[in-house]
Amino acid sequence: MSVTYLDAIRAAQEKALEDDPSVFIYGQDVGKFGGAFKATKNLAEKFPGRVIDSPISEDAMVGLAVGAAMEGMRPVVEMQFADFSTVGLNQMLNHAATTYWRTGRPCPMVLRLPSGGTPGSGPFHSQSMEAIYAHYPGLVVMTPATVEDAYSMLLEAIAMPDPVVFCEHKLLYYHLKAKSLPAEAVPAFKAHVARPGRDVTCVAYSAMVHEALAAADELAGEGYETEVVDLRTVKPLDTDTILASVARTGRLLAVGESWPWGGVSAEVVSRVASEGFELLDAPPRRLNAKDTPIPYHPNLWSAHRPTAVRIAEALREVLRY
Amino acid sequence: MSVTYLDAIRAAQEKALEDDPSVFIYGQDVGKFGGAFKATKNLAEKFPGRVIDSPISEDAMVGLAVGAAMEGMRPVVEMQFADFSTVGLNQMLNHAATTYWRTGRPCPMVLRLPSGGTPGSGPFHSQSMEAIYAHYPGLVVMTPATVEDAYSMLLEAIAMPDPVVFCEHKLLYYHLKAKSLPAEAVPAFKAHVARPGRDVTCVAYSAMVHEALAAADELAGEGYETEVVDLRTVKPLDTDTILASVARTGRLLAVGESWPWGGVSAEVVSRVASEGFELLDAPPRRLNAKDTPIPYHPNLWSAHRPTAVRIAEALREVLRY
Amino acid sequence: MATRTMDREVGKASSQAEQDPMERMSRAMLRARVLEDKLASLYRAGRIVGGVYLGRGQEGLSAAGGVALRKGDVLAPLIRDMAGRLGFGEPLVDAVRAYLGSKLGPMKGRDGNIHRGDLSRGILPMISHLGAMVSATAGVLLAKRMKKEKGFVGLTSAGDGATSTGSFHEGLNVAAVEKLPLVVVVADNGYAYSTPNDRQFACTDLLDRAKGYGVEGHGVDGTDPEACWEVVGRAVQRAREGAGPQLVVGRLLRLCGHGEHDDGLYIDKKMKSSDRGRDCMEVLRDQMKSRGLGKDWDRWEKEAQEEVEGAVKKVAEEPLPDPFEEDWRATAMVGAAEAVQKG
């Protein structure tokens, strides 16, 4: 038996629905159909009235969740694709995210975003929007990279008193597998050293963790030990774990699948440069996607995003200094 | 006679309407009323049919401009406040910004955003959204800090073949004055050394340039010469000018009025750390607003945003290293 | 919601207040008008923090909503809803605190004025983005239904301009799909800031939209408080009975600028001098007088003045927000996170 990343997301929602009567799921086609990616398969049958099909109204979907959360429920909203959350963004940034600050009362809700590129999905079904959400105050932004984290972090997200943006990577949905669901979890908001190494730190998150691990394998063959840090949560960012790693290696590459202006990689590099300047033996570097919309054709797409090959190249440059 | 920052914005629009029949203005109350801030005062009378009142429909306002731009016009859309552009964001990020890449045809339009904090305006009338727009590919993002730039950059923005997000600072509207409109302009996309200095570089933009200049004055009294770099345009970012300054000073503080996660200051620090590592004699630092919504009460607001006093403190820390 | 004590707040007065909605209307409207007049003069005196947006001329329509609601209901007021807030039971002193920036205000100086709200009383704190409160109010109602509460209603308002927002459309549509007990009161005052109706929509009457959403529609002369009470009251009743969302469109004018910084000179003079430009306060005063309640009216007005003066005086001595005492936290999770990391 094995469990995919998608299974884990489904199972976490099932468990949350089971354990907490205030949890409900809202989204397009999430009901009987089980969602575009089947992340809510069978849940409507099992929890009647708590897995609700919404109209194609992202603003209202998030707005409705905000109201329900203010009233003590814990809504989990599924966007069909992260990219469509731009039309619900205002309710998330200006309503959900400001509620605690403005009123002192929590707004516990989760916005699930099927994120990231897959071959052939093009400019509007491939985006990674963590940087947009993380820039505004008031939100937690999670980007699980493993089956275990997909499960335990989604449960954490649902239990948390704050609005959480939960960025799931579509490329991991079916392919990433684990033996079973985890019994224990890495502590909330902690980054995780996915692979220890002493020569260079590669900070990554979501699907890029796997590219980074593959790059680390490649470099191992060349005699370099890469430490791969999986951020897990990009806001709040666990600077301590990153700095501890850079303290060991003296070198840093931050990788993000999103675009190069701003974003997680800029935040990581600039924190390390500010707070860990003396730990650095070489200029810290970033690697991101190219600064164009995400191409539809796989030939272009695979050149647009960071891959193990490009990460390995960038790591070599950091090491070469 | 003197010209305010707001006069300059009005004058630039007037000149563009005069010079180019394809320019038109679209926004809430921009017509006979002249706009919430009077940035289009008298323009409707002078250019009948070309300064058009829109319904309260930010998504459609931007969408309509995208269509008009595709058809060869050069729309200038005024948002009543930058903060409300979240509800028109999708059309800007996913429509305007992707048109050139997807079709090879330009989408020349300007989105004017009255941005930034003023006392008492609170969480929804104070935001600086440049980081959100700059993260997505396909947009130019301008943040003029002076009367001269407000004028010449807006003219440039309107003439440009690409969609431009033009972030005007409301705090500068009435108070910032110049003798006259400029006859010449700093070249497009070039940062400007607003004050030369040899001890530390302070990178800022928009209203923060003035806070930085005030801080530089204060430090001058203590014997330190601060070089203030006004970014002018945050995307594309003129890394060369920043690096040239850091090459002189060896020290960097990047200041932004927006929130601390991501944003311009992270982009600046991380570029300098990556590309100018050896130029740095001290850890580069950032200063931003606090990570909460922007407070309504002036007592809180003035502690929330970077001010000359806080910038001076941060500069001293950079110098102290 | 359990802690809301609407009755105590609305009428310190006789138990008659409980029976006669027009008395409650009168008192809410008078208190709103007197308070807003005071705020306007404080604004001119530079004593207000932030902008001042008044409900002058719209008190009848607004109050009707507040008065029609009861404990356990939810109100999502907009910028011209002082009367509705007071009618529903918002403490007048909270409004004053917001405008004067008192730290004891419902948002502690973090947000202000028209954005104030109090979730414990069922008053949602509006965000500025027009239309956004419709779906949020729907969400509160959905939650109440899921929690098996019964007989509750939610009411929110919108201007003619706000109906052009995608958010309004999505919110009302979602509420209709879910058949939620939501009343949306549209105050069609002919203008959105300076923009007249004919630049805002092309239908003859916003009420024509009700059918397209599959909701019940109610039109009312917004300058006639008795009619407002009747029509809004009926809409609230229909929602409470399970008839699904109700769209009320009241026609009136705002008898002031968009905000106190605005002279409102763009408002059509003919419209102003037409019936649509009547002052609902005068209409109600005459209605009450003709019911033999002229003396009560005067007393209520005097009480309102004393209450307002008292509140302003009291609040003027309250502490202002102090940045050093702020904890500057936008999320509640820090504590939880620390617990996890230590544990």
Place this chain on the structure above:
Amino acid sequence: MATRTMDREVGKASSQAEQDPMERMSRAMLRARVLEDKLASLYRAGRIVGGVYLGRGQEGLSAAGGVALRKGDVLAPLIRDMAGRLGFGEPLVDAVRAYLGSKLGPMKGRDGNIHRGDLSRGILPMISHLGAMVSATAGVLLAKRMKKEKGFVGLTSAGDGATSTGSFHEGLNVAAVEKLPLVVVVADNGYAYSTPNDRQFACTDLLDRAKGYGVEGHGVDGTDPEACWEVVGRAVQRAREGAGPQLVVGRLLRLCGHGEHDDGLYIDKKMKSSDRGRDCMEVLRDQMKSRGLGKDWDRWEKEAQEEVEGAVKKVAEEPLPDPFEEDWRATAMVGAAEAVQKG
């Protein structure tokens, strides 16, 4: 727009094509159906880049729009508009190029399939966000009016689900305020992906929304191509005459899954076997036969098959996009900027 050569593309055939719209309808629909059947089988064979979303069963309603438009008009197609595109003059080979990922396709492999467009032909390249094309099309029309063009029309389509988006609402409302010659054709196929109408809106008929926008409304049986031609044609005519935006609602079913990855099993069986589930191709074939054009129909079908096979064959040999030849520029300004910085 000047370069568009619709006539050459639509009918290589007789000049009769110019006169008989039902012939043009037939040919557009046949070419669309044959092409989409081919795409479906190529999809199953793993030869398509990206997803495949078909217009099966909706060709009549879609084609009517394309055929009713003429040179100088603008079409903003959605995902089920192959027939409308072809009817308007989009080269069939461009569609094939998009699906097979040819570098010679209209978007050069940067964007694909249903998103293809060609501004030089007046075909807007849709973005995925539903509802977004309504205001963009309105913008094209506003621009044309400002440029003093005359007699043009813009047409865009939407599904029943897309009407729930704020973007649709804002776009149609803005077009109505500006009285633009915009035709919005809503294909009410009963479902948005798996979501049935009763979870999407609460009105009886989406046509009930026309009045609320102040636009003219037209209902039509979307399974009847002659009726579609008549009704959509009339709406286009009304828009062209200056009657402002037109809302057409066609009722039909999609006779396929949401995309080719989807079996569409959730579609109500009763609906399928009702008149609403008729295949408009069969309806039209019978209509043409009864007009004595059965043989022509067969010939057109054969021609379509040859054209499709030819196009697929041709495109299969075309080069694919090459990342090393890409210039990876999302803005046009780089050149200009360099000029400035050097100058």
